Amino acid sequence: MNTKQSHEAFKKAQEVIPGGVDSPVRAFKSVGGVPPFIERGEEAYLFDIDGNRYVDYVQSWGPLIFGHCDATIEKAVIDSVKKGLSFGAPTQVETVLAKKISDLFDGIDKIRFVSSGTEAVMSAIRLARGYTHRDDIIKFEGCYHGHSDSLLVQAGSGAVTFGTPSSPGVPADITKHTLLAKYNDIESVKQCFENSKGVACVIIEPVAGNMGLVPADVDFLEGLRALCDEYGALLIFDEVMSGFRASLKGATGLVGVKPDIMTYGKVIGGGMPVGAFGSREEIMNELSPDGPIYQAGTLSGNPVAMNAGLASVSKILEHPEIYAEFGRLAKKLTDGLKEAAKGEGIDLQVNVRGSMFGFFFNAHEVKNFADALQSDTQMFAKFHQGMLERGFYFACSQFETGFICTKINDSIVEQTLDAAKAVFKEIK
């Protein structure tokens, strides 16, 4: 595979952009090599600037349920663009999209739109703190909720449950209010509650997609609900990735546990920058201008982004059967990968939730971040390189999730498995 143009483009990019990328994972640091620079997408495929074609199992990290250049979404965007790019004034499309999403969930009366998942979660945390008049929050090791200060924490030393900043530039005075618990471990959450003077909220990815794909156990989520109720804290489900991905109703639709606040992003923008958070009326009414909790955005509810999101969500609602098909194809893919790996003596742990799939090079089941970290990341890197060279674009880290879009079919999955067999043979 010739990647000369991408090599040159990456070099030039690094001269003017830190690491050559606008979001770190894109630099391929954990798998090595040069990221293909993308020229265009078409249905299930990406084309790089050297003219190579790849089957795209990333789909912009989740947003593209219908693959690249879906005609319905494209038309909605173009029609909207012709009416003006931004007004900073209310438009009806915001109401229509808010209604479509809130109608899906019992506990969501009102929604506010923002421009990214980070912003959605940051605002949801402020809302929870403002509503409960408490400062502490509980999050889980291995869950990612965007790059706002409160959430960039890592485990401190010893048995301390209070987080320390995971990035320079984040004040310890801020992260001291973030307690870190273990995913799928209710005892660790109890300990956080006991160590805190007042917990505003527990935030979790109910299907974690940012440490690889690690679904939460239902009884664990029920335990969180009970603890939040006992202590008067709010439960936030961060469905920025799993929303309209794990099922039509996201992870919430699979687990039967009701959160107080939900956050969205990715799919609800259909490929444009959109985030959202929603809750019941009593909580949402605390937001300005109705209430005292401040939150705002010049480009929030941008009409072009809203129209892309509305077209995407409407098409999903018209075709709820896609999730069964996603699940079937994702299972065919991961079962096939597992079997092919086994044939070469390689242990693979696989998971599927709707259109989300994950695989760990790991001999043991992965239930939390510590388990995930036991995976063989060098083996993953070799697998990734081998697949990329054969024209299959998987997420460039062991700790990310893969995505199926409606343009992936049996034949593409079979081609992927044929390639994977050859790669496993090479890297074993």
Ligand SMILES: *Cc1c(COP(=O)(O)O)cnc(C)c1O
């Ligand atoms: C992607 C993601 C975010 C952050 O969204 P951005 O749009 O990248 O800011 C937050 N939470 C989860 C669960 C995500 O997967």
